Amino acid sequence: MTKTTHLARLRIDPNILSNRADLITQVRAISPNLDAMDTVVSSIQGGMDEAQQRLARLDPSAYGKSRNHLDRAVTGLSPFVRHGAMSTRLIRDRALELAEPKPAEKFIQQLAWREYWQRIYNQFPDYIWHDVEPYKTGFRASDYSDDLPDDILTAQTGVACIDQFLTELLETGYMHNHARLYVAAYVCHWRRVKWQAGARFFLAHLLDGDPASNNLSWQWVASTFSHKPYFFNLENIEKFSGEATDTRFKTNKVLAGTYEDIYARLFPNLEPQS
Numbered sequence: 001m002t003k004t005t006h007l008a009r010l011r012i013d014p015n016i017l018s019n020r021a022d023l024i025t026q027v028r029a030i031s032p033n034l035d036a037m038d039t040v041v042s043s044i045q046g047g048m049d050e051a052q053q054r055l056a057r058l059d060p061s062a063y064g065k066s067r068n069h070l071d072r073a074v075t076g077l078s079p080f081v082r083h084g085a086m087s088t089r090l091i092r093d094r095a096l097e098l099a100e101p102k103p104a105e106k107f108i109q110q111l112a113w114r115e116y117w118q119r120i121y122n123q124f125p126d127y128i129w130h131d132v133e134p135y136k137t138g139f140r141a142s143d144y145s146d147d148l149p150d151d152i153l154t155a156q157t158g159v160a161c162i163d164q165f166l167t168e169l170l171e172t173g174y175m176h177n178h179a180r181l182y183v184a185a186y187v188c189h190w191r192r193v194k195w196q197a198g199a200r201f202f203l204a205h206l207l208d209g210d211p212a213s214n215n216l217s218w219q220w221v222a223s224t225f226s227h228k229p230y231f232f233n234l235e236n237i238e239k240f241s242g243e244a245t246d247t248r249f250k251t252n253k254v255l256a257g258t259y260e261d262i263y264a265r266l267f268p269n270l271e272p273q274s
């Protein structure tokens, strides 16, 4: 199928695609089912120029030291990788031009995760929507809700930092890896909702939404594709987030406590954590 006929099917005039404002108007016009949340346009720009600029800013050594911090040196390259604008091989080669193998190692490991999830998907396509193993949380899959409650869908859970992470997702289509882990754990373990519901929600909103990286990461957090559930406490968010994140006790009470306390609260059917 040629580009023109494909676009014709979408009823978008290819002559206006170079103009972002007109494109937004056009997409709105052909999308009668958009609801209020969907009318927010992400500030993230697409296109090859943007991808090249992001690659030019790559600093693999800084990445290795601060990648887990919500306000530091991540690349934002994933939407471009996801949609074929840039390969992980090209990004890896650039990283190795910029840094020696040792300081570039953490960054290349993250690219390798993407490749790993893709290969799993390729070999075991059933893993994308089905539990690979039972939950290791002391609960059965039938103990989890099938659907996300409205307060999660609308970023109004009342847990301040979780709402901030969800709002970023809804408004920009991006969320830092560490925030994705926090939100996925909150959904599966604090709210006891099936990982599939969370994965569907992420896929609908992430600009880099990818069945392999997304769904297999959700399964990893849920513990259906790992040996234990991933969870966290407020102190951990405090350590890895910048000032922009609300980590006050009074607005995030359900996340506060020691790891032992939270483990006992979330997984009461399991032996206490030593």
Ligand SMILES: Cc1cc2nc3c(=O)[nH]c(=O)nc-3n(C[C@H](O)[C@H](O)[C@H](O)COP(=O)(O)OP(=O)(O)OC[C@H]3O[C@@H](n4cnc5c(N)ncnc54)[C@H](O)[C@@H]3O)c2cc1C
Residues within 6 Å of the ligand: 067, 073, 074, 075, 076, 077, 078, 079, 081, 082, 110, 111, 113, 114, 115, 117, 175, 176, 177, 178, 180, 181, 184, 202, 206, 208, 209, 210, 211, 213, 214, 215, 217, 218, 221
């Ligand atoms: C619950 C959950 C859902 C996720 N859903 C997606 C998704 O739909 N699409 C997606 O591309 N990634 C997903 N990830 C992985 C990771 O969060 C994103 O790739 C990363 O946050 C993208 O931002 P970045 O480009 O700034 O990453 P950077 O930290 O700058 O990393 C550089 C590149 O490495 C790759 N990468 C980094 N971390 C990971 C990782 N943990 N797993 C796989 N690849 C990684 C990405 O291609 C990324 O662009 C998910 C992770 C979790 C925990």
